[in-house]
Amino acid sequence: MTEKLTPTDPARVGGHRLLARLGAGGMGVVYLGRAESGELAAVKVILPEYADRTEFRTRFRREVAAARRVDSPWAVPVIGADPDAPAPWLATAFVPGPSLAEAVAACGPLPPRGVRVLGRLLARALTAVHDAGLVHRDVKPGNVLLAADGPRLIDFGIARATEETALTSAGMIVGTPGFLAPEQARARPASPASDVFALGCLLSYAATGRPPFGTGAVDALLYRTVHDEPDLAGVTDDTRAFLERCLAKDPAARPPAREVAEILADDTSDEDLDWLPDAVVRLVAERSAATLALPDIEATALDARADGRPSDGQPPDVPSDVPADAPAASGPVGRRRFLLLGGAAALLAAGGGAALWATRRDDDGTPSAAPPRARRWVLGVQADLTGPRKALGQAQERGVRLAVEQFNSRADKPFTLTLRTVDDRGDETRAAEAARTLAADRDVLAVIGSTGDGTTGASLDSYDEQLVPQLTVSSAQSAYGTAQPRHFLQTVPGYTNLPVTAAFSLRAQGARRVAVLIDRAGAVPAWEFGRTMFQNLGVIGIAGEPRVVPRLAENLAATVAEMVAHRPDGFVCTGTPARVAAVARALARTDFDGPRVLGHPAAGPEFLTAAGAAAEGWQVFAPYIAPSAAPVRAFATAHRKRYGAPPAYWAAEAYDVARMVITRLVEAGGRPSRQQLYDLLAKGTYKGLVRTYAFDEEHRWWLKGYETFRYEVKGGRYSYAGKADA
Template sequence: MSETLQPSDPSRIAGFRLLRRLGAGGMGVVYLGRTDAGALAAVKVIRGESAGDDDFRARFAREVELARRVDSPWVVSVLDADAETREPWLATVFVPGPSVAEAVAAHGPLPWRAVRVLGGLLAGALDAVHTAGLVHRDVKPGNVLLALDGPRLIDFGIARAADDTALTASGVVVGTPGFLAPEQARGRPATSASDLFALGCVLAYAATGIPPFGTGTPDALLYRTVHDEPELGDLEGESRTLVERCLAKDPDARPTADEIRRLLATDATAAPDTSGDWLPGPVARMVAARAAESLALPGIEPTVVDEPAEQAPQDTPPARRPGRRRLLLAGGALLLAGGGTGTAVWAAADDDKEPSGGGGRPVYVLGVHTSTGTGNAAVSRACERAARFAVAEHNLSPRRSYDLKVEVLADRGDVNSALEVARSFTADRKVVAVLGPVAEIPMRGAAAVYGEAGLTHVSSSTGQQDYFVTSPKTSFQSAAPHLALGTWIAVHALVTGQVARIGVVIDRDGGPTVQDQGALVSAWRDQLGAEVVPRVVAERTDDGPEAVRELLAAGVGAFAYLGPLDATVRAARDLATAGFTGPRWMQHQLYGSDFPRRAGAAGEGWYAVTSAVDPSVLATRRARDFTAAWRKRYGGTPEPYATEAYDSVRMLLAEFARTVPAGARRRPVRADLAARLATAKYTYDGIARTYTFGELHQYDNSGDGWTDDTFVHEVRGGRFRQLGSLAELDRAAKADS
């Protein structure tokens, strides 16, 4: 949303009084401004090197003049600009609604009726931009704002000139990977046809909730845009045909903006009224609420106090966005074992009675956001058990000033049900933090809801970072990124002397997780200097066995199948039947799965490289005490991912304790917990690894010691057995040699 002005900000620019900060980046700051007549404007001030570049100023002035010629109600109008002042600035009409990216993240895919209106009006907007001699270059969900009377295209032409000082340079990629055309991905100039490809990406995202070329690193997205077919989900019929035409690799095969506008023409696209009925109800209410909030003058935020039970709770103010630097979380004091207690206290933590708040103590709730379905059931159970274990420890302390209880809600693995769970937790003012979601799609959707409510949550089992786009303040991720885990397979091969010509199957039915782990291909080739024979299996094609046969025929000496459980089990059987005995790796999320039982003898010897630990085989006192207490409480050793969930909960609870006002006479402010996590300057030493966080609130594996925190598991005797960390295996190999 917006932030208060900083002391260094001007109070006025030309005829605009500045009210709030709307955003900031490397090129400058965007402010919410108001004219003396009361009209609101978005005022972008250019700072840094571009402000002193004469060529930039000339291009800026030229494109401002061109943009003034754009005549469309669906493109934000230029109100005023000055390219000659010390810091060039540009003012456009302010649109208070959310972007398409925010709306889809908060409420799921839009119905085709709304997408049809969206596409028809945006096509009209692009037609006007192209007629004026401009190419937008960066049409994406974040650059399309929603208003009750239709969408608005922002950040066109001028904004690209402001953000890129070498737009015409050969080979420069300008735009957002995943939403730009193949010719842009190859570094060629953008044309009007490039904007139409991007429009197809926006429509696909709006209709399915998933970017058509997935998520991941920029180079992976650029590769998929050039070589892969888009993922269009449940789109069918004429709607699918139109989007596929927009996403044609050949620019000449794409429809024009005017053709799209005519194909999607309806009474609504001609002139939507201000009722917002072209949007689904939840999105229309979001647009109206955002407009009301943005139009309100800034005021003093009230102190939050405990309300009587019969009163509706007040909203807490959102946390300020943390600076973009390494975030080091938690400390040694968070471990009970570090404080002189051990098995005795942990083993006593088996009291599941609900706290009653006796002795005048308030009761706060830790939410656990799990998922149903066979793919997520085991991790969900581990997270729930870990949360109950940690909360029971807290409630055993006789010196506690408040009690804790656990509430578990499960989504169905999709965006809509994840949003329902997140809304339930955020609506309950007693919920002070959430562990989860446990799965990728729910994480991407629900994070925006948690972010808007200022409710801190930590996912200990997801590994993608795109949640940060819609929730940059309260969402944290304590699991290692999938991208890193793919490359760690190469590290394992290196330290154990198993580098050979490798066949890598990337089975797209495994979703974005295995696509990210495709980084193994470049790591094996570029870092190990060894040959790679890759094969990509498209979704719903059942081409996995053919890919395995092709790689065996190519004479590979090592093998990695990165795909879902069923396909990996089948690959194991096919390799065993062929007599292949070289090293074999699976994708990391299959650790702890039913792979050993289902693959049987064919699964013996397969590796999983992951940051998840089996603490029962560690020799440290912390791991031994934790394992003994868990065994006493649950009747077995900690299951996969339980240790990481426990560490994450302990981290949340320790930092929450520091936000509780003395005497517990006032309710803790929700946003304070995220602010503490984002600004803390210490690390958290967990049961088996140290947690640090990067600038996107993700687990940071870029520093020293990550090889001590990464573990190799091998299928032996029908189950996963931990061989050791990468560092331990490296030391053992060096000792043997």
């Protein structure tokens, strides 16, 4: 997907007329450019602050040299570069298809034959990489682009020659967790065998729709990569056999890339491929059609005319015989469509009749088949309304609905806001479908949701692909899968933030030696909360004594007894409500009488019921405020009037987030595009009832701050003790 050029973008780079942005990262911007021959290119331009660093320029020069040494039809070729330019740049052939990550997220796993063709051709690309004396080091779904005639391996930015000294720091892990080899996870040098392991991970993902070592926190991914066996459930027997060889822990046991290509060879020639399912072929065709429908070239700072007036943005190679009063299709856009028509038509023909046209574009730059009409202003909600977390989902939906209704009741409202709600039932497959449904509605400006971590992660790619701002109220993981979300905002302190206030509170209560029990049955929330709690205790001078129990461990009482024998004066436990309740009962049978902290994901009525009297005195540090607290009292009154009942936990937070979105929509001064709305949300600061919402400059989707609220179990219920201070 492309984005419009900004006024500060260059007009040309190295003979390429820039047409749009393809993406931006911490070190540079990738543009869609067109050479004088009409050939499209992905042009990577490095930011000046990095170009001025000698070490970085050396690394970039190495990247260019590495990419030029790879000769394979299945690796995207370099078509131009200048590592010594004031703003160093690298141009590679442009592939309009989606990445493998996008295709699997949108269309599901590839069929067995598609996986084998993918593996064969990528193995040939890696053979070329290794024959050139290089190691790619980051083979992952996001670095594989799909086209009708086969895949393309991209991004040699961290590839390096096997005989060279690495420019990265000692102990640095290079690659993408979940798609790197055990030796890389241990921060050891990568080899061609490491690329083969990553290829095995990638093909397992293509076959099943999930990484073989799961998702979640980086530390957990690295641990599973080194110690656990891959999850190959759902992989066909013939594919499983060679994947197990590729995923061997010992690099010497893995086949070389050339052998992988031979293992996967069949009777199909590389020139006669029919390997992608229809849904993916249509996605490839749609991407090509979207390229044809590029917006008019935006005037940039470097397009200024000599007289100081902005130029019309028309590239110099537009034919001089185009009439000045010709319709728009005869100008720059029409010419780009003409130049691209041949290649795109072939892709569309392969797509089984997908339509090729671009008569109108929505205000966020995406093609639309609908005739012009009055646009609705729609706010989406994706939540678990009927599944295992329906109480939480229903509370959030009510909070958002109340905010929308209050706004629509204003006499001075500049527009009327419509609410569209989709129930994902807490199921990841349904969550992905729900996200695709909401994202496909061009009137939806933003979506609040989903309720849980798994459903939120399953939704990210669909919203990202359509540039939809997604704001989660209650999902607090530090990572989702392997991709960095680009249009996502986490409006809740993360599981790794909450232990900060809990650790300081334990110190204030006199604790100097704290036992930390991390139950892996609690999945990512338990791991992130427990591990970060242990780290924070050390930072503030408290001795932490951690224990990690497996998900299937049964005798938790023995673990508790062993931990208490070390005489701690504080106790922290994370896990599921039922298993933490078992720990609470076991702890109550000992002589321990210090403060006890329960990780908030396990706090709920289930813990109180299962723990009984043993729950008394346990403390919870949670990101949600009590519905009866003074800051949200007016909201609670309005909620009771609207729904006939007081609000539940998490309703006030959802109300806050909805009001923040509405405020940004009003401030936009007109209907914003989805990207514009995301930028307003990500860069702004909003003072809500519960907390102040502002987001991290580097990790743009992380909420700043540690606003946490303390509860203590008294009389069989969670008693609100106010805001906890770090």
